[in-house]
Amino acid sequence: MHLSRTPALAAVAAALVILPTAAGASATSATSAASATSATDASGQSKEGHYRFAVIGDAPYGDAQVAAFPAWVDQINATPDLSFTIHVGDIKNGSSQCTNEYFSMIRTQFDRFTMPLVYTPGDNEWTDCHRTNNGTFNPLERLAAIRSTFFTRPGHTLGADMTVSSQAAAGFPENVSFRRQGVDIATLHVVGSNNGLLPWPELGHSTPTPEQAAEEKARMDSAVAQVRSAFTDARQRHDRAVALFLQADMFDPTYAVSWADDSAFQPLVRELVAQSGSFDGEVYLFNGDSHVYNSDKPLAAGSRWLDFYDVQGSADHLTRVTVDGSSNNKDFLEVTVNRPGAEHVLSWERVPYAS
Numbered sequence: 001m002h003l004s005r006t007p008a009l010a011a012v013a014a015a016l017v018i019l020p021t022a023a024g025a026s027a028t029s030a031t032s033a034a035s036a037t038s039a040t041d042a043s044g045q046s047k048e049g050h051y052r053f054a055v056i057g058d059a060p061y062g063d064a065q066v067a068a069f070p071a072w073v074d075q076i077n078a079t080p081d082l083s084f085t086i087h088v089g090d091i092k093n094g095s096s097q098c099t100n101e102y103f104s105m106i107r108t109q110f111d112r113f114t115m116p117l118v119y120t121p122g123d124n125e126w127t128d129c130h131r132t133n134n135g136t137f138n139p140l141e142r143l144a145a146i147r148s149t150f151f152t153r154p155g156h157t158l159g160a161d162m163t164v165s166s167q168a169a170a171g172f173p174e175n176v177s178f179r180r181q182g183v184d185i186a187t188l189h190v191v192g193s194n195n196g197l198l199p200w201p202e203l204g205h206s207t208p209t210p211e212q213a214a215e216e217k218a219r220m221d222s223a224v225a226q227v228r229s230a231f232t233d234a235r236q237r238h239d240r241a242v243a244l245f246l247q248a249d250m251f252d253p254t255y256a257v258s259w260a261d262d263s264a265f266q267p268l269v270r271e272l273v274a275q276s277g278s279f280d281g282e283v284y285l286f287n288g289d290s291h292v293y294n295s296d297k298p299l300a301a302g303s304r305w306l307d308f309y310d311v312q313g314s315a316d317h318l319t320r321v322t323v324d325g326s327s328n329n330k331d332f333l334e335v336t337v338n339r340p341g342a343e344h345v346l347s348w349e350r351v352p353y354a355s
Helices: 009-013 033-037 062-078 100-110 139-150 192-196 210-237 259-277 304-308
Strands: 016-020 026-030 051-056 082-087 116-119 165-167 172-180 183-187 241-245 282-287 294-296 318-322 331-337 346-352
Touching (some): 051 062, 062 100, 062 331, 100 139, 139 210, 165 210, 172 210, 183 210, 192 210, 210 241
Parallel strands (some): 051 082, 082 116, 282 318
Antiparallel strands (some): 016 026, 172 183, 294 318
16 A cells, blocks of 8 residues: 655656546556646646645644654645645644644644645544543543634635635534535544544543533534535536545544444435435545545445445445555645546545655
8 A cells, every 4th residue: 555655856756646446446547747737828827627736634643743744834835736735634643732832833834835725623633632641631622722723714714815615603614615616625524533422531431421422413413514515516516526525534444443433424424325326426535534545435336334334325436535644644645636528537646745
């Protein structure tokens, strides 16, 4: 799964473009620097129907990555023709303190993006903060701190300002959506640790508290509503694709998942299957959480996840992409929205960090 990487520009130019194919498979084709820039006109602007954006997640993890993160931001800023960046959550590792000072430091780095930055929270920055090595915080208090730090202007991005639709009126300013050239893009605040339902033993709780359960239900309901709205808009406009972004890996291939680990995700998985089945375009689901790059079709006919989540039907044209994270933070994902008529709406490559 892991490619050997060097920071040289030649390695970047030779990165692999990954195209969605049949269930559990991917096709790769080499791309060159020349072909990567051929979609721009003489003024350097992206042609109609063709643009690029970056996806990162589970970063920065630990002191070394915190020190490297400004250079990573600089490299993404310097990458030609990127329209925006999406961070799919986990702005710290799972064993470090969930302090206001740390959140403010990350916000400062996010503000350095010279393009719009869309951020959806992960579990490490709030749901797991009950852990002793995280500071034994009340996770719901940390959620409020995340919102007050990173979502001070609902309906606007971090980094360069871009107006987005927001669920702020419902109490979820982090759930945003926007449309660009026939692709409907939305973030969903859905996180690991069973979407925040794992108990908080350090706070004296062996089962989810009523407040914890109520928060999770409201947040999941809003995520499902966000999915439904994105697909409704896409169908009405006859758009080419829906692309959804969240932290949780609901189909984690890296360990033997139990129902206790993932039961909270069932409503979202069922909605994804229902909405994808009545949409003629392509569907993409980007996540972090499991830290290892992966591209597959977890809800295609015959997938074990359909039985796991007790879902009727399938979503054969939904492609899931996991970005590298944690100790695998050696690259960012550069996604291309291809012009109409291409084999697939989206293609992507992993671009190595130079440092």
